[in-house]
Amino acid sequence: MNNKILISLVISLFSFCSTADNFLIHAGALLDVKNLKVKKNYSIRIKGEKVVEVKAGYDVPNDNEILVDLKNKTVMPGLMDMHVHISGEINKKSYAEKFFMNDSDAALRAIVFARKTLDAGFTTVRDLGDFFQGVPVALRKAIKKGYIIGPRIFAAGKSIATTGGHADPTNGLRLNLMQDPGPLKGVINGPYEAIKAVRQRYKEGSDVIKLTVTGGVLSLAKNGSNPQFTEEELAAVVQAAKDYEFVVAVHAHGAEGMKRAIKAGVNSVEHGTYMDKETMRLMKKHGTYFVPTITAGKWVAEKAAIADYYPDVVQPKAAAIGPKIQSTFAKAYKAGVKIAFGTDAGVFPHGLNGREFEYMVEVGMPAFEAIQSATWNTAKLLRIEDKLGTIDSGKLADIIAVDGDPLKNMKLMQNVSFVMKNGDIIKNK
Template sequence: MRLSTLVLSLSTALAAVPAFAAADSYALQCGQLFDARSGKVLGPHTIIVRAGKVAQVASGTADSAGLERIDLSGHTCTPGWTDLHVHLENQSNPQSYSEEFRLDPVDLAFRSVGYANKTLMAGFTSVRDLGGDVSPHLRDAINQGLVDGPRIWAAGRSIATTGGHADPTNGYNDALSHLIGPPGPTDGVINSIDDARQAVRQRYKEGSDVIKITATGGVLSYAKSGDAPQFTVEEVKAIVDTAKDYGYRVAAHAHGEEGMKRAVLGGVTSIEHGTYMSPEVMSLMKQHGTWYVPTVYAGRFVADKAKIDGYFPEVVRPKAIRIGALIQDTAGRAYKNGVKIAFGTDMGVGPHGDNAREFIYMTEAGIPAAVALQSATIRAAEVLGVDDQGVIEVGKRADIVAVPGNPVEDISAVMKVDFVMKDGRVYRQPGSQPAQASAAL
């Protein structure tokens, strides 16, 4: 059964409780408003929402006759947040590596619905899912209103080289490898320029929205190197050029310096993780306009879990200890050096729904709270190449999040989200518990 059919058929059982209100028009009375363009917190504002769009943004109060009024007077309203690096079909646990052989796509589809719901209730109205077979189908189910979740830009399968971070057969024994055969471009594994073009075209055929490559080794893959380069510049260019034919942008997982150089020179839109980012790489990124998505959360999570015996395979454990602990420092250095930074967590490594903790980790790295909030709003929209979200302005999508207090003064407020609106639909209100798709997964 196709995953899209599966997700749709199971949606009644798994879908979250319907959104709170069925009204078409609202007046949100915000105690303060975060202006994503300026990075400033403004005084009281009223936001009028009609038919899923922002219809008016007025200082103070505004005429709310005929509208459903929502009192957010003790809150700061911000544009809905975007996490540019998630994996909604899974979540790290000590059984993750064996689950690959025990779970079916059916199981992953069930789990993904709950993970998507948790992400939305945490204030993330959009995500970029960078690798997973389920995400394009989950995207479609959310877009059709069958399950609740964030707006998804889905990469589908990541593109790797043989033995690379996203080679799906890493760690398989000889018997199983010979039975399955070597993966190729259809599976996201390339070894030439022609393969690179074919892999992108296959992602187009499968309905992806964005292309993800693994430009270096990775922490959690069952392989020794976490940072060796895994593409030539020519292969990266072939991927990027072919992606442009379909209107795709390219995100590059990369930890090592040489792999980052090749990815930037090849024209990728963003570098994900960037652990060993050198001054030379930073200079190249500024020259080429390349974005940096740090994923500090994932680095801290794996470094912490690597201390627990048996949580990761032994081939993974030293990489998690060595690489994971460095990402937060890299993020701080990149910001100070003027690299463009956008928000991403690599959630799926850590527990879905805890995404906002990345804001706190960013500020600990020396990134101002206002800049961190911009990274998940207006800057994330720039990375995605869209202009209808990321700000609270007339005509834009009514994606709005509210937190108590002032998150620029106290960034920990981001962990207390109690209002979520996506496309003008209310999913969470102050004083109510967020809808949950299921028990903890």
Template sequence: MKKLFVLVLICFAQIVQAQKTYIYCGKLIDGISNAVQKQVTIVVDSGRIKNIINGYADAGNTIKVIDLKSKTVLPGLIDCHVHLEAILSTNTLLEVFTLTDADIAYRSVNFAKRTLLAGFTTVRDLGGSGIDINLKKAIESGWIEGPRVFAAGKIISSSGGASDPSNGFRDDIFHHSGPNDGIADGRDELVKAVRLQIKAGADVIKIASTGGVFELGDNNKKAKLTIDEIKAVVETANDYGLKVACHAHGAEGIRRAILGGVTSIEHGTYMDDEDIKLMKQYGTWYVPTIIAGKAVADSAKKGYYPPVIAGKAIAFGNQIQKTFAKAYKAGVKIAFGTDAGAFDHGKNYLEFGYMVEAGMPPMEAIKSATSNAAILLGKENELGSIGNGKLADIIAIDGDPLNDISTIKNVVFVMKGGTIYLK
């Protein structure tokens, strides 16, 4: 009996030992340091990083080894602005009338997997119909493969604002939208709209303080919420421990959002010097989405959209990279975000090239999608860097992104939470 007990203990010890994985890294960008480490072993156990060892540690016979000696290893990338349920096309406006929630959900499964395999192990999905919350649950339950999702649910805006589906259409085509749909006016309705999204399972609240590009007949430079209304949203979200992301193109809407206490400005296309000064003063994050501007402008030039949308799209594309360059040079805090869905999912990496082209060094661009993005999410103790105790979100690429940022698209290995999805 004693021998049997000892044998069981030995077998159990071997099983526990076998849970460990050693990852041999030729080069390691940890997401925090500016220095690149060479010949490093990352020890992964039970979904987390347990140790980082200089050199290639002896794994023995019971530890799984992943050989990435010829690769550059990074933390899993984070995209702070995606829409996994959407993809813009020539049919986008028509799809409002033709696609059911089920259609959208099935389509989003493919988009989620593409995003993960492109090296983005975490995303902040900034909303749409609310299906992003269901998608997040499906991924967490292991039903489908995709990135870790922080979901906003339905976007909250005023009547006639960026997410009002009836903009430009006859009133009798759509039912009158209200807080249940994310359309709210005044403090009471906005508080209710926030609470309904939290009840539905939102991790972050998304509002729109200006118009957008894709509404019919709307001017995306105009402010659509008052400072007091924005404060009501922020106070309510903060009561539940949630942050507020704000879609804003025009300078006045950006200014109101900052003064109202939002955590991040999304797009920020026409921000002015006063906005930049306030963003630095209040510590507001900027999520630029340069690739979205480039993509929608290109689509507009190809005739994808009616003239009222095309004009706004082209102006957005012409301005957004210039705004990013100005904000970066001024020292505004920047987190990586693409607005994926305005272009093909899985090509989120294109944003890095535009950031570098506008003057941001490659290492800073990488940090914007790792440690900086994790701070914006409030998850810097779990995500965004290769460090002891962090979740084992690890990717590897062929090439050196510090010498050629475009190589960041060459993803050959993806691990999320210790599970390998691409090797």
């Protein structure tokens, strides 16, 4: 049996995936996410991996085109989640996994997580920190080569932290296991090591840089919000990131850590729980995006109420911080801060990313703007708006559809019925 046949058989085990070259889609409602307009009765012509024509009316397919009837659906660009952890899922037993699972075990499991994410309509994700070393980068390569089916991945590799800070992988271990991980494993102290850590991520094949500039909820450390990077360290990271053309995302719950990061020139703030008015003013001034991750906040708050679900040092942080993220998002949106969609999937089960839309709309964001935050805004944050983010001629054919009108019922975004990525039909039911 040759390799091509073997790969085809493996892919068929995961689900239907049509890879015909040319399609003509009849879209009953097409969302123009850039201009926030609904276009009725449109045709989308796809050749290979790109959209070649978008026009009003239902065109007749050419001899070499397959007609895809989405007249009863709402069609939009593939969704993008700017904050996932594709290599794992936090649960009651996950804190011990690194002692019993190899990175290769995690990589095989991540294939399932990737497929769930894509089936949920998310054709592009930004992985902000691997739970198992090298898995997101390896998964990105395998998906790009067509070995497995999954979303397009922009991977940060190992998150960069300070000693004892959120994302120091040795937190909570016994003393002889703590040692000093150093920049190689993403733990820095001082500007020199900060630069070295960025260069190490470049060497390992990362696409973006992730910093944990304040304490965090799920790490085995006491403080969940204190600042953990100095201004000098942040300046060094951002300068090195610019040299290597990295987008920089920062995990942050406390306001002081956010302010230092924003002033240094980072591109996005994740979570933002204790964001204050001054932080919002700075974000607007510097054009910094806010990636809210409301779903993760709600999930950890719910699980914190279950005895022994999280370690003792984590439980009070989850109970205190989790419930606040949605209200912070509401204030930031109202203040005019730029919003890019992100969920922190991996903190909760992969594939449930669509819940975030409903949570955003619940506190005042219009439905169309919520969808825009996961398409056009995310494309701009990743600097790929010339390739993705809208359905336009010349762009990659990442297209999804839902039954009914999500602008009237955002729950529909949790049940995507059609998924196309790079001109290949992944899901159609």
